[in-house]
Structure formats: C-alpha cells, structure tokens
Amino acid sequence: MSDTLKQIHLAAHFPGVNNTTVWSDPEAGSQIDFASFSHFARTAERAKFDFLFLAEGLRLREQGGAIYDLDVVGRPDTFGILAALAAVTDRLGLAGTINSTFNEPYEVARQFASLDHLSAGRAAWNVVTSWDAFTGENFRRGGFLAEEDRYTRAEQFLRASWELFDSWGGDEILADRESGRFLRSADAGTFAHRDQHFDIAGRFNVPRSPQGRPVIFQAGDSDQGREFAAATADAIFSRHSAPEPGRAFYEDVKGRLARHGRERDELLILPAATFVLGDTDAEAEERAHEVRRAQVSGQTAIKFLEHVWNRDLSSYDPDGPLPDVDPDTGEHTVTRGRASVRMVRDPLATASEWRQRAKAEGLSIRELVIETSARQTFIGSPSTVARALNDSVQSEVSDGFILAPHLVPGGLDEFADKVVPLLQEQGVFRTEYEGTTLRDHLGLRTPKA
C-alpha cells in the first residue's frame, strides 16, 4: 500500500518581516542572531526536511511615509546566512530568495555556484522579480525597469546564469601535479550571452558545482509568472494551500509543462503553509485563535486595510465595521515595499468583496483581516495535522509544503517531534536522507552541462 503513496516534501521557512512572527511571545528569540538560524536549521535537519527557505527584502517597508514598525524589522543577507548554515548542517537544502532586478548574472551565478560548492550540493535559488523605483533608490541604476519587463529580465537573467553554470562541464579540473596541467582546456568557463537585457562575455570563474546548477524556485502567480515557472523552475513556492484553489493551481501549472518538453515530476508545487498544534483538536483551535489575535493587533488590522484602501484609515475603529469610503485608486503612496500590495490588482473590487463578506458574517475590521490574512493552514492535534497534510499531497493539492511557524527559533520543534514521526509511520515521509544533495531530496535530475 505504502509504495503507491506519494512521498511528501517538507521545507521550513524562517519567518521574517511579515506578521507571521509573534515577536511578543515570551519564547520568541532573536530574529537576527545566528543562534536563531542555527537552531531552526538543525531542527529542520533533525526532522529530515528537504530544505530551509529564506526570503529577502531590499528596502525596509514604509507606511504613511514612515518605516513600518509593527512587525519584525530587519534581516540578514541571504547568502551569508545560507553559507553559515552549511557549516552547522550536513544534508538540509539551503534555499534563498535573490532578486533578479537589482543584481547582475555574473555575480549572482558565482554566489550560487559558490554556495553549492561550500554546501556540497545543497543550494537553491528562489528567483523573484521587482521593478519599483522605491527599491531602486538603494541601487546604482535606480528604478530602471518597467513593470511589464520584469519577467523578461528575470527569464533572461536566469538563462544567462544557466549559461554561466554550464560554462564548465565538470571535468575541466585536472590538477595533475606530474604534467603540470591544472585545467584540461583553456576554454573552461567561456561564455557569451546577448539579449535585450544583457550583453556579457568572457569566462566564468567558478567551476561546475555539485548540483550542476542550484535548484530553481519561482514564486510568481500571474499567468506570465506561471509560464515562466513551467519553462524554467524546479519548484514553485505557491500561496495556494487550501484544497480548491490548490488543486486548480496544481493542475494548471503541471498542465503547462508538456509544451516546454517537460514531465510532470520535473516541477514540484510547494505551497506556503502555517500550522498550530495542540494535544487535542480543541486545544489547537484555542491556541490558533490566540496566535491569530497576536498576529493581528488592532493597529495591524488598520494598517493591513490601508494596503488596499491606499488611504489613512487611522481614525477607524478596528473592532468596528469596514470603511464605507472607497479605496483611493490613484498612485499607491500609503504603503511601500510590500509584495502583498501588488497582489491586490483591483482595490475597488477587493474592498467591495470584503465589505460584503464582513456584513454577511458580521466581522469587524480586525476579524476580517484575520480571516483574509492570518488563517492557519493546518490546525489540530499532531494526528489531525499529519492526516490533513498527507491528504493534501495524495489528492494533488501539492507535492508538499513550505512551513512557516509563528515562533522563532523554536516554532518548528513541536512539528519535528510530533507530526513528522506520524508521517514517517505512514510511509509518506523519509526517515533518513537517501541522498546528499537537495536535488536528491527533491527527486530532481542533475542537469547536463
């Protein structure tokens, strides 16, 4: 029976600057000290997770013209933390978000190739795009990219990086002391890449890394983003964890693979998910309610609404009804630097939908924000959560999950200790790592140069 079951992939997201993290909890630790990252990674590895995931930000978020101060603010450099984590783990994959707009392929490709060497084959790159002038104010070129060009640049950036990764075939280093030949050929690393965004040529200076190329993740959800993922990614970091949208997304994306000459198992769908555990389902529900209230204070709820309304709503009562004034559809000035703002494509429609829902269900501003932004994915006793998680994977809502606990650094421990053993008993999750590289864990082939 068990050999007909799909194997689950699990990853751990170290929660950063969103309101997932309950920093006010007495058990909450530092969000920046290496000890937190180290504890978190070791727990994930102890639980035999596929990988650890880090997000990235390149400008501190602002609201109403001031730095946003209600959530965790600040985080370390993605590459620096992942390289350091390679020192305190042996098998865990190390995945990081790196922006394709405010970087250059030669530098990023050598950073990922270096990380793959230094971790013996455990590197993964979540390619994200951004274009905004707000972020650009921290970089040489400013806001140089039009929004409609961001995927073109991302795709060309990725293709240029692949050309760099593939510029070494893997057998060039002889290091033959007798003959005095270090390189087999003077052509190792030779590349030339020309397209709309890049005109680069020369020789790449990092030899081929253990995985050939790092594993590529993609997170875009637009039609263009899905097509980009189907063409180029090894895994999608999706936000559709609920059964219905999840299954539809899964089918849609897997269905796009064939026209890129790819098999269904060459792209994994891994939704972001949260969890709250308790000894019983009732206890878990109670804790989940507390966590949601901690994640969404009255102030946080008003600020969240301002993302959509693009207005100062500070005079509204978070425990009262939604504003009847409509969103300001002019240039978005209230909230800056948040990805979630971009997800609201039609603020008027969103506002009207939320108002209707609040009225129908009798929800205050804060309750509505909790419903839309802070609903946990898996709530229950360990056996309830293990069952729900497994059902999702077996019914093709996903190939696994990227779990973000609400506590740093200890929030993963309970899951590792109580849920993972149940999945292992059911034969749907590894009890030991079978391979050494992240591609091994994910069942992905090593690309040929």
Next chain:
Amino acid sequence: MSQSPSSPPEPLHLAVALDGTGWHPASWREPESRAGELFTAGFWLDAVREAEAGLLDFVTFEDSLSLQSTDPTADDRRTDQVRGRLDAVLIASRVAPLTRHVGLVPSVVATHTEPFHLAKAVATLDFVSSGRAGVRVKVSAAGHENAHFGRRDLPPFRPQDYLEPEAQKLVRELFAEAAEYVEVLRRLWDSWEDDAEIRDAATGRFIDREKLHYIDFEGEYFSVKGPSITPRSPQGQPLVTSLAHAAIPYELVASSTDVGYVTPHDAAEARAVTEEIRAAQEAAGRGGETLHVFGDLVVFLDETAGAAKARRRRLDDLAGAPLASDAEIFTGTPAELADLLLDWQRAGLTGFRLRPAVAGHDLPAVTRGLVPELQSRGAFRNTYEADSLRGLLGLSRPANRYARVRAGGQS
C-alpha cells in the same frame, strides 16, 4: 595609536592572505597543497583553523570577478596554474561558525558591485562570526572583467602606463568611486542604532523607528537611500581594509580604511610609505584615529635558509619563470623573518600581512615557526585577548554617527 618614535613598541599584528593553494603559481603542484580540494569547504576551514591556532589577527581571502590571469588586462588562457575561485564573502561566512577568534576579511570588488548588497553581506558576516568581520575593498580596471558585467565602458588600462594622464584619470575615478562605496558601507552600518529593536508590547512596536536612519547618500557614483535591511552588527563597524601601491590608493587608505596593506621592499621604504600615509591621514582629518599600516610580504619559510631557497628555486623551475610579485619576497627562516618584521615595525609599520608562497607549507610555518619566535621575543600575543576583530587590533567599537547627531540635536 601613537606614531611617536619614542613611545614603547606597540604589539605586532599579523594577518595571512589566503589565495588558492598559495601565492607561488606552482604552489598547487606541492603534495601538501591539496589542489583537488580547492573548491570544498574543508580546504578553507583547515587553513583558517591553522591561522587561528597561530593566534593571528585575521585572514584575508583574495577574490575577483574574473578568472585568475597573469595578464592584468586580459584573460591569459593559461592551463598550468590554478584557475577558478569561490566567492570570498561566502567562504568567510562558511567558516565563521566553526572558528571563534580569528578575523575574517574577504575581498570585494567595488567597481562592479552594489554597496547596499555588500553592506548587508559584511554585516551578516559580523553576525555569523560574532564580531570578526572585515572587508578588503578593491577596484578593477580590467577590460575583460568589465565585459562580465557589460554595464560600463571603461577605457583600456595597462599597469605599465600607470603614470600616463589617461590612466591616472581612470585610477582617480575608480578610487573616488571606491571611497564613496566605503562611505556608503559605513553609513549603512550605522543606519540602525544599537538599541533600535525595542519589542515594546505595550505599543505594539518592534522597533523605535526614530533610531533607524535614511543615509540619503548622494555622490558622484552612488545615490543610496537606506536604511540597511540588516541591523547594526556586533562590531558596529566591521573592519575596512585596502591594498595600496601609490599615492591615489594611499589616499583611500588614509581617508577610509582601518587597515592599509602596503608593499615596501626595505625598512627605508617602509618608513617613507608609512610617513606618506600618515600625512594623508592628517590631511583627511583622521589624525587622531587608529589606522594600521600593514606591510605585505610573500614568504617562503623553512628551518634553514638554504632549504627555503632551494624550495623557491624548485617552484620557480616548475613554473618556468622566477616568481614576480608587487610585494617583497622573503626567503628564509622564521627567526630571520622575525628580525625583518621587527625592523620594519620600527620603521613605522604596525603589522604584516603574510602571503604564504605555498599555503600548505608556509601557513603552518608562520603559525608554528614564526609565531613562537615572535612570542619568545615578547612581540606577539600568547592568547587571544579580545573577542572581536576590532578588539584584537586595538580599535574601539565606534559610536553610531546618527545617534550622536540625534543626541546632539536634543541637547
């Protein structure tokens, strides 16, 4: 640090420059070089642990954004020397959690990278090493390196034309850019005050945003808004270092760094270079600040001078040419090297960065031969006396420039 010649000698500082299997182009052919492991973490960890066992102040990691080449203006397409290298910041970050005392100073190229990215990368190195991070800032005028980025149109540069007006213009521009780069790094490192994180449950605020600062840097080469995304790191300001061979680079050392590496060939030159940098330091308004001037030396160290000479000759034969270097090449015993270092220290240098000709041989010769020799003369530490790199170098943890301004504004 006092520069008065009448004051007692300051402690000698020692760093080692790590570059592949060593600074001799044939070094990889030595059995102890482990050339086949050059692209593994273990290779670098062992070297850094060796430096730490010798109580060295810090190690530097060479780096560049092109393949190594004997021709500074082009790819030489040679196959008989080590080619390929890993990112230095990542090597430093990788070894940081597994070492405890030695400073970690990767090289970065200011010409093609973003100070915003590097500021957070070096601050993060400071976090993962608990206060042992530094950076060596370098510029690149190489056309073939430029083509790897394809973004700038730099005029061709040949080192032998250094004194020509065109070359001087380019060098001045690249170093002016590097000076701005360092200024941006330093401002970003201060863009968070130390106590900005407040976790005030009563008001729901994680930070006091009055203690975060836009750096609003507007220069000729960069405009950077800030603040950094990474909070102020354990040292506040990680160590900034730079290698310099002439007047324009000396100005960068004098105006912007904590440690400058120079390449004199005798004590008189060490004195002249140091005086030139000290004068530039005064001119830059930093006369009262500690600025270390380290002499760079390539070293072949053996128990007898004859053995060192023979080894150098053998390696030169393997390479097909005598070793050439910008720095003085020392060939001899640890005791002879100790004599030289103390002599040059009296000429004004405050420390040395040794470049092992063969890392697998000359690095242990430094840590197990030179260091005990210096210790026996009371010229080097017997134990790590501080827990940060700044501390080892006698540099205090600097006050935050923005906090000072803010406090001043309130008084």
